[in-house]
Structure formats: structure tokens, C-alpha cells
Amino acid sequence: ETGVTQSPTHLIKTRGQQVTLRCSSQSGHNTVSWYQQALGQGPQFIFQYYREEENGRGNFPPRFSGLQFPNYSSELNVNALELDDSALYLCASRPTGTRSYEQYFGPGTRLTVT
Amino acid sequence: DQQVKQNSPSLSVQEGRISILNCDYTNSMFDYFLWYKKYPAEGPTFLISISSIKDKNEDGRFTVFLNKSAKHLSLHIVPSQPGDSAVYFCAASSLMAAAGNKLTFGGGTRVLVKP
Numbered sequence: 001e002t003g004v005t006q007s008p009t010h011l012i013k014t015r016g017q018q019v020t021l022r023c024s025s026q027s028g029h030n031t032v033s034w035y036q037q038a039l040g041q042g043p044q045f046i047f048q049y050y051r052e053e054e055n056g057r058g059n060f061p062p063r064f065s066g067l068q069f070p071n072y073s074s075e076l077n078v079n080a081l082e083l084d085d086s087a088l089y090l091c092a093s094r095p096t097g098t099r100s101y102e103q104y105f106g107p108g109t110r111l112t113v114t
Numbered sequence: 115d116q117q118v119k120q121n122s123p124s125l126s127v128q129e130g131r132i133s134i135l136n137c138d139y140t141n142s143m144f145d146y147f148l149w150y151k152k153y154p155a156e157g158p159t160f161l162i163s164i165s166s167i168k169d170k171n172e173d174g175r176f177t178v179f180l181n182k183s184a185k186h187l188s189l190h191i192v193p194s195q196p197g198d199s200a201v202y203f204c205a206a207s208s209l210m211a212a213a214g215n216k217l218t219f220g221g222g223t224r225v226l227v228k229p
Contacts, residue, residue: 001181004157006157023210031215032133033215033216033217034178035217035219040221041221041222042118042120042203042205042219042220042221043158043203043217043219044219045217045218048215048216056215056216058216090157092157092217093202094147094215101146101148101163101207101217102148102160102163103215103217104158104160105150105158105159107155107156107157108156108157
């Protein structure tokens with residue numbers, strides 16, 4: 001039990017639509033990252049937020065955006081969905097002030113784009 | 115360009131024996147390495163990590179070895195148990211990266227421990 005929750009569990013959308021995925025992390029976890037895991041692959045870094053500001057981004061287009069809120073919740077928004085966006089989306093949080101790099105992952109949201 | 119690679123997509127081992135999972139990386143800036151375990155329908159769970167200043171870290175049945183000159187790390191599980199059956203991901207991070215917490219993952223190795 002990592003204390004990181006995500007909603008919804010599963011989602012089906014149509015190409016061209018927009019989607020919002022949500023994550024809630026533990027109190028004190030000021031850093032949240034989002035990852036995309038395509039079938040049969042490892043998770044790929046989308047972006048990271050620290051104290052409500054984006055402070056790192058992977059190789060994903062601007063139609064992937066995010067928000068982080070003061071209550072340790074965050075959102076991943078994807079506009080103009082494409083078929084290749086079908087994947088498991090993972091949220092991960094990390095406590096502030098630790099010397100380790102461990103991140104704690106939620107169970108993920110499975111997005112299917114048809 | 116895949117900076118972290120796990121060349122064995124699957125591994126089958128008998129209960130009680132040793133499981134050895136391998137991982138190679140190409141980016142010299144990586145200074146921290148982690149192993150995660152993932153069960154179906156769950157998120158990855160942190161297992162064990164190692165800093166680049168060390169060459170071995172042990173936690174119970176799990177030991178991670180790091181060979182910096184070869185840019186290679188391995189995870190040993192001894193003894194293997196049926197509950198260890200899962201997908202294992204190797205991940206790497208760099209303190210110097212703009213996103214210091216960004217994890218770069220390998221493709222995973224599916225481990226099956228047979229009773």
C-alpha cells in the first residue's frame with residue numbers, strides 16, 4: 001500500500017477526444033510524476049511537478065499537460081487523443097526532504113482510445 | 115535511444131533457486147539505480163536501490179550488484195519464491211538531470227517461479 005490512488009481505473013475514449021486522469025498522493029509528497037506504460041514496455045516519463053509547477057518533461061508533445069494542487073492531488077490532461085495514447089498511465093509521488101530516489105506508484109489508469 | 119535495457123524478456127526458475135535479472139545502461143550520468151516489481155493490475159512497487167558509489171546492496175533475499183565500468187547491474191533473488199512471480203523493472207536516475215527524480219525504465223523481465 002503506497003498511499004497513492006488514481007482514478008478512474010479504466011477509461012475508454014474516442015480518437016480526438018480529451019481526457020483527464022487524476023492522482024492523489026500522500027501528505028508531504030510534494031513531487032509527483034506521471035508515466036505512460038505501453039503494453040509490453042517499461043514506463044516512460046511524461047513530466048514532473050514540484051510545488052504546483054512543472055519542473056521536468058519527457059519526450060511528449062504539448063497536448064499532454066498537467067496540474068498539481070496544494071492538497072497533494074494532481075491531474076494529467078491529454079487533448080486530441082490518438083490511438084497510440086492507449087496505455088497504462090501511472091502517477092508516482094516522492095516525499096520531500098528524503099535522500100533517496102524512490103518513488104511510490106499508484107495502481108494506474110488504463111486508457112483505451114478507439 | 116533506449117538508455118536502460120533489460121535484454122531478457124522472461125525468466126523461469128524453480129522455487130528455492132536463485133533468480134538473476136540483468137540490466138544494462140548507456141547514460142554515464144545515471145547515479146542511482148532501482149528495481150521495481152509489478153503485479154498485474156497494480157503499480158510498480160519499489161524493491162531495492164543502489165547508489166553509484168556502491169557496488170552492492172543487500173536487503174533480505176534481494177541483492178543488487180552494480181558494475182559501473184560495464185554499465186551493468188543485476189538483481190539476485192535468493193531463494194526464489196512463487197510469490198516473486200511478477201514483472202521486474204530496472205530503473206535509473208540522475209541527480210544532475212533537470213528533473214532530478216525522473217526515472218528511466220528498462221522494458222522489464224517477467225519472472226515465473228515454479229513450485
